[in-house]
Amino acid sequence: MAxxxxxxxxxxxxxxxxxxxxxxxxPLAGLxxxxxxxxxxxxxxxxxxxxxxPPNAKGFEALATPIETRFFEQRERLGTxxxxxxxxxxxxxxxxxxxxxxxxTPLVSPDSIRxxxxxxxxxxxxxxxxxxxxxxKGYGRLITSDAGELLAIREEKDATPxxxxxxxxxxxxxxxxxxxxxPLLDRIGNKNKAGEYYLTDAVEIARAQxxxxxxxxxxxxxxxxxxxxxQLAEVEALLQTRLRSQAMHGGAxxxxxxxxxxxxxxxxxxxxxIEPSVFFGPRVVIEDGATIKAxxxxxxxxxxxxxxxxxxxxxxxxxxxxxxxKIGNFVxxxxxxxxxxxxxxxxxxxxxxxxxxGANIGAGTITCNYDGFRKHKxxxxxxxxxxxNSALVAPVRIGEGAYIGSGSVISKxxxxxxxxxxxxxxxxxxxxxxRLRARHKPDxxx
Ligand code: UD1
Ligand code: CA
Numbered sequence: 325m326a327x328x329x330x331x332x333x334x335x336x337x338x339x340x341x342x343x344x345x346x347x348x349x350x351p352l353a354g355l356x357x358x359x360x361x362x363x364x365x366x367x368x369x370x371x372x373x374x375x376x377x378p379p380n381a382k383g384f385e386a387l388a389t390p391i392e393t394r395f396f397e398q399r400e401r402l403g404t405x406x407x408x409x410x411x412x413x414x415x416x417x418x419x420x421x422x423x424x425x426x427x428x429t430p431l432v433s434p435d436s437i438r439x440x441x442x443x444x445x446x447x448x449x450x451x452x453x454x455x456x457x458x459x460x461k462g463y464g465r466l467i468t469s470d471a472g473e474l475l476a477i478r479e480e481k482d483a484t485p486x487x488x489x490x491x492x493x494x495x496x497x498x499x500x501x502x503x504x505x506x507p508l509l510d511r512i513g514n515k516n517k518a519g520e521y522y523l524t525d526a527v528e529i530a531r532a533q534x535x536x537x538x539x540x541x542x543x544x545x546x547x548x549x550x551x552x553x554x555q556l557a558e559v560e561a562l563l564q565t566r567l568r569s570q571a572m573h574g575g576a577x578x579x580x581x582x583x584x585x586x587x588x589x590x591x592x593x594x595x596x597x598i599e600p601s602v603f604f605g606p607r608v609v610i611e612d613g614a615t616i617k618a619x620x621x622x623x624x625x626x627x628x629x630x631x632x633x634x635x636x637x638x639x640x641x642x643x644x645x646x647x648x649x650k651i652g653n654f655v656x657x658x659x660x661x662x663x664x665x666x667x668x669x670x671x672x673x674x675x676x677x678x679x680x681x682g683a684n685i686g687a688g689t690i691t692c693n694y695d696g697f698r699k700h701k702x703x704x705x706x707x708x709x710x711x712x713n714s715a716l717v718a719p720v721r722i723g724e725g726a727y728i729g730s731g732s733v734i735s736k737x738x739x740x741x742x743x744x745x746x747x748x749x750x751x752x753x754x755x756x757x758x759r760l761r762a763r764h765k766p767d768x769x770x
Contacts, residue, residue: 327371328441329418329502333407334358334427335378335398340552348427349383350556353563354587354606357550360430362389363588365423368434368441374411375427403520404496405512408505418502421445424523426496428550431559436542440499448538449504450530452477453495455544462551463493464524466539474539475531477524481517494524495547504535563588571598576610587623599635607641614645625657628664646681663706675699680706680724688713705740 338347348358355363358375365373372392377384379397387393398410408415408424415422421441425432436453443451452474454466460480465487467476477494478487500508512525530537550556567586568578575594578584583600590604593612602616605623610616614627617634624641627633630648637651642659645651649662652669660674663681668674670687676699677691689710691702702716705724710716714728717735722728726738729745738744 327369328421328423328445328499329414330362330365330370330373330423330425330437331408331411331415332358332361332365332373332375332425332427333404334384335376335401335407335410336428337378337401338428338551341556342553345383346378346381347550349381350550352430352550352556352560352588353567354589356383356387357430358384358427359387360588361425361427361432362387362393364432364434364437365425366391368437370423370437371420372414374414376407376410403514403518404523405509405521405525408523409509409521412506415502415506418505420502422500422502422505424496424498424500426549429496429547430550431546431548431562432495432497433546436497436540436546439540440497443538443540444499444501447536449501449535450508450526451499451538451540452527453497453547454492454539454541455495455547456491456541457493457544458491460488460491460493463549464522465490466492466494468492468539472539474527474537476528477522479516479518479522479524492541495542496549497547498523498526500526504530571596602634611647640675674702676718677702677704679704680708682706683708683710685710686712686714686730690715692717711745 334348341347349356396410421444464477464479508526568581571592576592576596580600585603587604587606591609595613597615599618603621607624610627611629613630615632620634620637622639625639625643627645628647631645633651636653638656640658643657646664648665650667654671656673658675661678666679666683668685672689675693700718702718703721707725708722710728711730713731715733721737723740725741727743732746
């Protein structure tokens with residue numbers, strides 16, 4: 325298939341979201357809505373892309389794609405046709421298909437985008453994706469002839485009562501032959517209830533010119549638009565269902581799938597076990613045979629073969645849990661690099677730390693990595709044993725196989741295979757407790 329250019333419309337205000345950030349930057353499974361659309365377009369084989377964004381908005385610069393992407397600011401929001409025209413510079417001279425996608429319709433699949441691109445490449449001048457809406461409210465309706473040809477798209481505000489009962493709706497995803505797009509758009513006016521330049525008017529204009537218009541009908545779930553927070557939650561639920569199925573399909577067991585929240589990019593291997601109520605932020609990889617126990621919160625972490633994490637573990641960005649390592653309850657890891665078979669089983673904070681293979685970190689161990697100004701590193705050698713309730717004041721190195729006595733505050737490097745302890749010696753005062761109690765005996769004579 326010839327390569328196509330994608331135009332992603334993302335300049336809408338999104339007033340119904342009642343938010344201080346642009347609608348299309350709201351995250352869905354940890355990735356902005358519009359980034360999902362860019363990802364799908366890229367996967368479908370787009371050669372280049374134009375993104376139409378609001379003026380002076382922050383947060384769009386981070387939308388990196390592997391394909392050539394240009395951003396165009398739409399200074400006034402005059403409608404979807406006007407929005408496409410904002411990218412005029414990138415569109416003039418394009419010969420192959422141009423796909424228009426809406427930044428607020430994030431679940432569209434690469435397959436559907438490809439189908440539409442090949443429709444205009446092979447048999448039509450223009451193509452539209454429609455769907456049967458359970459509740460068509462708010463969508464543009466597809467007006468078709470008895471023979472099923474697409475005649476027009478009517479926005480709800482402008483529709484007659486008879487048109488409003490139609491359930492076949494416009495998804496917003498359209499494709500055009502490159503050289504036809506700009507002349508079509510230039511003929512679109514704004515004489516409608518909203519006073520906007522509607523991209524959807526392209527259908528009637530193209531028909532009047534005798535152009536061939538294809539219409540593909542796909543399932544509603546793929547083209548759900550996000551205009552409100554409630555719709556955002558619905559789309560999130562749909563995507564989570566997909567992500568859970570993907571994980572299970574790949575050989576992971578989810579004991580209670582509906583309670584596990586994945587990120588758009590969570591990678592799970594075979595024979596991974598995920599217990600109930602686990603949250604994954606972006607950039608998590610779980611290798612084969614690893615177990616994530618209940619109530620864990622994990623982001624930007626790599627969990628290697630056969631490792632066990634949780635219950636109640638928190639893995640913060642930059643963490644690697646090596647093969648067969650164990651991270652237990654109420655343990656927080658940040659930028660921690662943990663080698664094979666090491667154990668941090670209870671109640672610890674381990675930050676900016678390397679732990680060598682087989683080391684054992686006792687309950688309540690804290691790495692003091694922050695001095696109020698800068699972060700410092702801790703290095704714990706392979707096979708070291710850190711006694712419970714120790715504080716390791718970074719920067720500090722614990723040599724291989726060293727022992728740290730419980731309750732120590734370690735601020736100097738410890739040589740390999742030695743014992744370090746900083747607690748005060750234990751003293752006994754015999755009979756002391758009895759004397760104390762005798763002194764406090766109540767006097768019944770008064
Ligand atoms: C649009 C379609 C409607 C379709 C529905 C599907 C039009 C006129 N209507 O309606 O037929 O059923 O999507 O979800 O196209 N945008 C801009 N600049 C603008 C206006 C909009 O960039 O001036 C962007 C928005 O950010 C959004 C997309 O275009 O990503 C669609 O705009 P929106 O206002 O949400 O259109 P709908 O009323 O949902
Ligand atoms: Ca919309």
